[in-house]
Amino acid sequence: MKIGNVSVRNVGSWAGNLMMKHAHPEFPSDVFTIMEAAGAKVTVGTRHVRETVGLVDFLKMGMAGKLILSVEIPAALPNEVFKTYKIMPRAQNAHAYVNAGFRLRLGGQDKMSVMEKPSLVFGGISKTMDHAVATEDFLIGKNLLEDGTLQGALSVLESELKPDDSSLFSPEYRKSLASTLFYKFYLSAVGRDHLTEPVRSALEPLVRPVSRGEQHFQTKESEWPLRKPVPKTSARVQASGEAMYTNDLPQTSGEVCAALVTSTVANCKVGTLDFSQAMEMPGAITCLTAKDIKGENNYNVPFLAPVTPKIEVLSSGEILHAGQPLAVVIADTQSHADAMAQAVKVTYTDLKPPILTIQDAIAAESFHYPVFELVKGDPKGALAAAPHRISGEVSCDSQHHFYMETQACRCAPLEDGMEVQSATQATDFVQNSVAQATGISAHRLYVSVKRLGGGFGGKTLGSLLPAAACAVAAQNVNRPVRLSLNLGTNMEAITKRAPYLLKYEAGFDDDGKLMAVVYNLYEDNGSSPQCAFIPILPAFTDNAYSCPNWQFTGQTCKTHTVPTTMTRAPGLSAVHFFTEHIMEHVAKTLNKDPTDVRRINMFQNGQTTLSGYTLVDCNITTLWDDLLASAQFKQRKQEIEVFNKENRWKKKGLSVVPCRYSAFPGFFRFTVFVAIYHTDGSVVITHGGVEMGQGIDTKVSQVAAATLGVPMETIHVMSTNSLTSPNSSDTGGSVTSELNCQGVLECCRRLNERMDPIRQEMGGSPKWAELINMCHRKGVDLSEKYMEHHPPKSPHPAYNSWGVTCTEVDMDVLTGEREIRRADILFDCGESVNPALDVGQVEGAFVFGLGYWLTEKCVYDKDTGRLLTNGTWEYKPPTTKDIPVDLRVTLLPDAPNPYNVIRSKAVGEPPLLMSCSALFALRQAVQSAREDSGLGDDFFRLDGPATVEVCHQRCLVDSSSFTL
Numbered sequence: 028m029k030i031g032n033v034s035v036r037n038v039g040s041w042a043g044n045l046m047m048k049h050a051h052p053e054f055p056s057d058v059f060t061i062m063e064a065a066g067a068k069v070t071v072g073t074r075h076v077r078e079t080v081g082l083v084d085f086l087k088m089g090m091a092g093k094l095i096l097s098v099e100i101p102a103a104l105p106n107e108v109f110k111t112y113k114i115m116p117r118a119q120n121a122h123a124y125v126n127a128g129f130r131l132r133l134g135g136q137d138k139m140s141v142m143e144k145p146s147l148v149f150g151g152i153s154k155t156m157d158h159a160v161a162t163e164d165f166l167i168g169k170n171l172l173e174d175g176t177l178q179g180a181l182s183v184l185e186s187e188l189k190p191d192d193s194s195l196f197s198p199e200y201r202k203s204l205a206s207t208l209f210y211k212f213y214l215s216a217v218g219r220d221h222l223t224e225p226v227r228s229a230l231e232p233l234v235r236p237v238s239r240g241e242q243h244f245q246t247k248e249s250e251w252p253l254r255k256p257v258p259k260t261s262a263r264v265q266a267s268g269e270a271m272y273t274n275d276l277p278q279t280s281g282e283v284c285a286a287l288v289t290s291t292v293a294n295c296k297v298g299t300l301d302f303s304q305a306m307e308m309p310g311a312i313t314c315l316t317a318k319d320i321k322g323e324n325n326y327n328v329p330f331l332a333p334v335t336p337k338i339e340v341l342s343s344g345e346i347l348h349a350g351q352p353l354a355v356v357i358a359d360t361q362s363h364a365d366a367m368a369q370a371v372k373v374t375y376t377d378l379k380p381p382i383l384t385i386q387d388a389i390a391a392e393s394f395h396y397p398v399f400e401l402v403k404g405d406p407k408g409a410l411a412a413a414p415h416r417i418s419g420e421v422s423c424d425s426q427h428h429f430y431m432e433t434q435a436c437r438c439a440p441l442e443d444g445m446e447v448q449s450a451t452q453a454t455d456f457v458q459n460s461v462a463q464a465t466g467i468s469a470h471r472l473y474v475s476v477k478r479l480g481g482g483f484g485g486k487t488l489g490s491l492l493p494a495a496a497c498a499v500a501a502q503n504v505n506r507p508v509r510l511s512l513n514l515g516t517n518m519e520a521i522t523k524r525a526p527y528l529l530k531y532e533a534g535f536d537d538d539g540k541l542m543a544v545v546y547n548l549y550e551d552n553g554s555s556p557q558c559a560f561i562p563i564l565p566a567f568t569d570n571a572y573s574c575p576n577w578q579f580t581g582q583t584c585k586t587h588t589v590p591t592t593m594t595r596a597p598g599l600s601a602v603h604f605f606t607e608h609i610m611e612h613v614a615k616t617l618n619k620d621p622t623d624v625r626r627i628n629m630f631q632n633g634q635t636t637l638s639g640y641t642l643v644d645c646n647i648t649t650l651w652d653d654l655l656a657s658a659q660f661k662q663r664k665q666e667i668e669v670f671n672k673e674n675r676w677k678k679k680g681l682s683v684v685p686c687r688y689s690a691f692p693g694f695f696r697f698t699v700f701v702a703i704y705h706t707d708g709s710v711v712i713t714h715g716g717v718e719m720g721q722g723i724d725t726k727v728s729q730v731a732a733a734t735l736g737v738p739m740e741t742i743h744v745m746s747t748n749s750l751t752s753p754n755s756s757d758t759g760g761s762v763t764s765e766l767n768c769q770g771v772l773e774c775c776r777r778l779n780e781r782m783d784p785i786r787q788e789m790g791g792s793p794k795w796a797e798l799i800n801m802c803h804r805k806g807v808d809l810s811e812k813y814m815e816h817h818p819p820k821s822p823h824p825a826y827n828s829w830g831v832t833c834t835e836v837d838m839d840v841l842t843g844e845r846e847i848r849r850a851d852i853l854f855d856c857g858e859s860v861n862p863a864l865d866v867g868q869v870e871g872a873f874v875f876g877l878g879y880w881l882t883e884k885c886v887y888d889k890d891t892g893r894l895l896t897n898g899t900w901e902y903k904p905p906t907t908k909d910i911p912v913d914l915r916v917t918l919l920p921d922a923p924n925p926y927n928v929i930r931s932k933a934v935g936e937p938p939l940l941m942s943c944s945a946l947f948a949l950r951q952a953v954q955s956a957r958e959d960s961g962l963g964d965d966f967f968r969l970d971g972p973a974t975v976e977v978c979h980q981r982c983l984v985d986s987s988s989f990t991l
């Protein structure tokens with residue numbers, strides 16, 4: 028069940044798998060490991076000769092001109108024990124950290140003696156190791172129950188395990204896993220009856236039952252279709268595959284394709300670019316460099332940075348990060364263009380060691396801006412006076428957006444400008460960026476987007492480089508050009524989430540109430556500070572907790588990595604996690620339940636946040652108490668404590684995390700256009716937001732249908748574009764849906780106002796089509812535009828979204844594997860426009876966060892700075908079997924948002940903030956394992972992502988303590 032997934036197992040053949048192992052000995056093939064442990068033999072043949080060999084010999088054979096014809100797996104013998112194991116970074120579709128297959132035959136008087144040489148096979152240790160030969164020899168004739176056999180075998184095994192560097196996973200972990208898997212097998216061979224109670228917990232794997240979920244929400248039928256839980260209007264075409272994304276646009280006459288040539292090295296200069304071989308490739312048309320850019324070689328646009336930093340479309344010589352585009356190649360098809368890009372020969376000069384981490388940047392004093400500082404109260408004084416003090420460091424990594432649709436753009440030169448169809452979250456930014464790079468003025472550029480196959484912030488600034496490069500290509504060849512990035516280039520060249528590091532001190536009283544926090548934050552902005560979030564993060568840093576004295580400093584680190592960008596809850600998720608980490612540290616120091624420490628620190632209305640905002644809409648303690656009750660927290664916590672005491676090798680954890688998410692709609696503006704056609708009374712909307720799965724098109728349709736009093740089918744939403752929604756903000760900050768809904772509401776209200784006199788003339792309730800026809804005949808303007816924008820009166824949020832999440836996990840101490848048993852989320856979404864969509868946003872944000880906190884890890888080559896986790900082979904977002912087994916979402920009832928005319932609240936990002944509760948639940952499980960080991964009752968550091976590997980290592984498992 029752990030190999031691939033059902034569809035891979037249905038189509039992939041064992042022979043193909045063995046051939047992959049044959050070609051790549053470092054591939055930890057599960058099929059090879061299982062078959063070899065079982066003693067399988069393959070028959071290999073040519074037309075004339077056949078040969079039957081064991082699998083180890085098969086790997087050494089030349090296979091040119093030969094086929095694998097059959098496999099023979101010997102039947103199990105009496106008293107034979109056979110077990111296989113695979114430990115991997117996520118639940119399915121991942122290759123093993125380490126896999127193992129073990130077979131031995133027991134006999135003798137008590138049936139506990141190893142009768143003949145056992146088979147102990149490991150994958151993932153090294154290119155050369157398959158059998159643990161010395162351990163196999165050691166075990167011959169040994170009695171498994173005898174003193175010394177287990178420890179003797181482990182000691183021999185550990186001496187022959189020599190993990191190499193052919194894997195991205197640490198040698199220490201792989202070695203430890205090999206021992207723990209052998210231990211698990213040993214216990215199985217000995218049998219349950221011979222084991223002490225706590226040790227038995229090593230026997231059973233974590234078993235995942237069928238997933239289930241609950242969704243609880245209110246709806247107001249009197250307002251339908253507003254607040255009705257209708258499915259997304261595009262759900263059917265998306266599910267059937269008929270929905271068109273940018274790269275599905277039909278090819279136009281003369282259209283060609285482009286690909287980026289990217290650097291494989293960071294922190295150097297371009298030596299030479301040799302296109303000769305590329306130009307000989309099939310379909311090659313031309314190759315472009317920085318010199319071919321007719322406008323400015325800069326795709327960046329004003330965003331957060333005080334002074335907009337320039338970022339080159341194509342390097343003019345300097346290479347800041349690996350993955351940086353050096354050239355654009357153009358061919359007749361995308362695959363030819365991709366092949367051309369690979370054929371370009373690049374040399375590099377002035378190579379210097381890259382700075383790749385925040386720690387390196389701090390050591391080298393490599394920062395983009397001076398330190399940002401914010402002080403509330405007297406943190407230094409309060410810290411000195413506090414009865415208890417802690418200090419520490421905690422960090423979290425980067426994250427790819429991992430949208431299903433990679434970056435894509437199509438640019439078609441026209442007689443008077445250019446049409447740009449870009450998979451973007453920000454048509455305005457693309458217009459600006461393309462205008463800059465081509466020198467074509469904005470009014471000659473028509474930018475549009477129908478929908479995105481996922482965005483998560485990655486197609487805001489991230490869409491600018493592909494759009495600018497594509498436009499430069501189209502301008503040069505004067506033909507339509509399509510640029511659709513392959514996944515590898517997308518992951519290496521395009522922006523992603525910033526890593527963060529916190530160095531902190533905190534002072535608190537005997538109850539755990541915070542008195543002072545000193546919070547020194549470091550943000551890794553990569554090679555450009557285009558998206559430096561530090562100045563806005565204080566608004567989120569204190570989360571749901573009141574502390575009178577804070578010192579917040581923030582530094583934007585400059586590293587030789589791709590510039591970082593907004594990614595669903597950018598930066599907010601990091602500071603939120605860090606503050607929760609401090610809560611855990613306080614609780615551990617006082618030996619209190621972290622849930623109690625969180626509760627006593629919670630905000631009340633009238634208290635002031637770190638950023639100076641006095642709360643008026645705080646309902647966190649009510650939500651907290653409600654969720655603890657509905658999730659039966661107390662009872663489950665007690666059960667978990669008992670379980671953890673009784674089980675040495677399986678642990679559970681249960682954690683509750685609150686969330687305050689500050690919404691800043693005032694920083695955004697969106698232009699909405701609504702028209703009613705006199706022909707049949709149908710209504711068309713274009714709005715400034717971008718549909719990327721969140722259901723914005725459905726929500727604006729609901730608002731229009733409810734306000735105009737027509738069925739939903741009467742409404743159609745067309746592509747977002749720069750003509751009818753000029754100067755609109757990027758879709759982000761979780762407020763785009765509500766702002767565009769408000770814009771549509773205002774347009775429809777004005778249309779109603781104009782139509783009402785005619786309606787009255789027609790008796791008050793004419794048929795819709797007749798009313799529209801009459802309005803048209805009487806010259807009523809049947810279209811309306813409106814820009815929804817309320818400039819902020821202060822730097823403070825318009826309102827807050829609140830929520831609480833309780834997560835329970837199971838963990839296998841011997842491997843680090845985990846299962847999220849249950850998550851209960853209570854979220855204040857105001858009065859939802861469409862609760863079905865908003866529940867989907869809550870679930871999606873939570874699971875997006877699970878990837879961030881548990882499995883998604885970016886690894887760079889230390890020497891070149893190249894991203895090594897640049898594909899699905901190594902980078903692991905969650906799959907269907909990584910989500911909570913039992914996921915229960917409740918939207919807070921009776922909670923209209925008074926600060927918004929639609930009465931809803933932001934939902935896209937806030938629930939992600941609470942997904943770190945899974946990491947904190949794991950922390951409790953790990954804590955229990957550490958205490959059992961007798962080595963660690965201290966507060967330990969558990970950074971994000973807390974991968975399977977990391978969790979196992981934090982458990983301080985030591986094979987010398989393995990017993991029966």
Ligand SMILES: Cc1cc2nc3c(=O)[nH]c(=O)nc-3n(C[C@H](O)[C@H](O)[C@H](O)COP(=O)(O)OP(=O)(O)OC[C@H]3O[C@@H](n4cnc5c(N)ncnc54)[C@H](O)[C@@H]3O)c2cc1C
Pocket residue numbers: 029030031032035038039040041042043044046047055056057058059093094095096120121122
């Ligand atoms: C999403 C995904 C998840 C996966 N997960 C796992 C996993 O968890 N564990 C694991 O071990 N593997 C995993 N794999 C690898 C998978 O098992 C192999 O890709 C698959 O078994 C290959 O079989 P195939 O029939 O598709 O071979 P192909 O890809 O068609 O062939 C592979 C090679 O073998 C050659 N070949 C095929 N049959 C023969 C034959 N009879 N004689 C000689 N040469 C032959 C082909 O010519 C080709 O060179 C995964 C693959 C994918 C795509």
